[in-house]
Amino acid sequence: MxxxxxxxxxxxxxxxxxxxxxxxxxxxxxxxxxxxxxxxxxxxxxxxxxxxxxxxxxxxxxxxxxxxxxxxxxxxxxRPATALEPLREHPVHDLPAEALPFLRPSRYCQSDMFGVFVARRFGALSGGTKIAAIRDWVGQEMTYVPDASSSATTVLDTFATREGVCRDYAHMVCALARAANIPARYASVYAPDVVPPDFHAVAQVWLEGDWHLVDATGMSRPDDTVVITAGRDACDVAFxxxxxxxxxxxxxxxxxxxxxxxxxx
Incomplete structure (x- = not known):
């Protein structure tokens, strides 16, 4: 496309x-x-x-x-619009060097604070099925509110308020995925259906030997998204x-x- x-x-x-x-x-x-x-x-x-x-x-x-x-x-x-559900996750000892850093907490994604929540809410699931459930939970629980967050807002703030913009949705997916021992990174992107039109942010998760785009806002798909760069969180890839x-x-x-x-x- x-x-x-x-x-x-x-x-x-x-x-x-x-x-x-x-x-x-x-x-x-x-x-x-x-x-x-x-x-x-x-x-x-x-x-x-x-x-x-x-x-x-x-x-x-x-x-x-x-x-x-x-x-x-x-x-x-x-890039195809691959369904997440069939994709398998990798045990930590089988992860490649490029994926390992994205298991760790970062400035805006304190994933180490969500282990108990993720185990209780998503513990019965695995791999892409777990990531799809995390994506859907974030999309359903959060409300997209312009100006609801600032450059100081972390995923702990977002979890409490359940409000934010694409940056906050991506941080939430990254934090919950990492808490589930699935590597996740924050990607800055372009996409044609972003409203209002602007730079956009999504998550990428490591499943079945590759990175896969995940957008809990629902405003982009893998097959119409252009990646700019990626990092641990918004601190790494500000436009x-x-x-x-x-x-x-x-x-x-x-x-x-x-x-x-x-x-x-």
Whole structure:
């Protein structure tokens, strides 16, 4: 499936004028970037490998206080919409090195606090059936509420309030999966049915020798999702990081299916 991405960003920065971005579609399993274009408004970007070896980040040094950026890409997503339920999990001693770090608690996903809950609620299940049940529980128990969380919100807060945005849904899936000894990581992505249109976040779980996308919000499917990068939680893969404050001016994230080429707005 062809997915077209068109992003524009405009921010005013304080002194320092250095920005680290994670907005480019990754060349990775299940998707191929057919064409892309990055316009940094005259600033020169420097690329850095992304977390977990997926995608890359862009470091931009600005001459002035304004960052005006455009990114457009066409990506062929070949990843199938595989059902989770038949997939088997791996015992911890059989996990590969790439999956092991994603069993551990992280800043926003204190998975070690959910062992008893997961055992009681999902203990009779295993593998992909357990992950599907976790996904459905999170989707049913939580309410999508814009501005319900902040950059300081952890999965413990989300479990208490049962409110949040895609970031919080993904953190919850990651924490519960890890508590069940199934590796899970947080992925930043693009998807065409995200409402309101924006950067999106989902979980990835390690089942049957591969990573599988899991979206408890229900706004994306594996076969129409473009991965940007992945890490332990949102701390690793924020779409923009600055040393000083950045003032929002304007931002647009448009993602669509089909054969019409992407272009800057």
């Amino acid at each position: 062809l997915i077209h991405i068109d992003v524009t960003m405009s921010y005013r920065l304080d002194l320092g004028r250095s920005v680290l971005l994670a907005i480019e579609a990754a060349q990775t399993a299940g998707q191929s970037v057919l064409s892309d274009r990055l316009d940094c408004g005259g600033a020169w970007p420097r690329h850095i490998p992304g977390e977990a070896g997926i995608g890359r980040r862009i470091h931009i040094g600005l001459d002035g206080p304004m960052m005006q950026l455009g990114y457009a890409a066409t990506v062929d997503v070949t 923009m990081e600055t040393v000083q404050n950045a003032q929002f001016v304007a931002q647009s994230v448009l993602v669509s299916r089909g054969n019409t080429g992407a272009a800057f707005g």
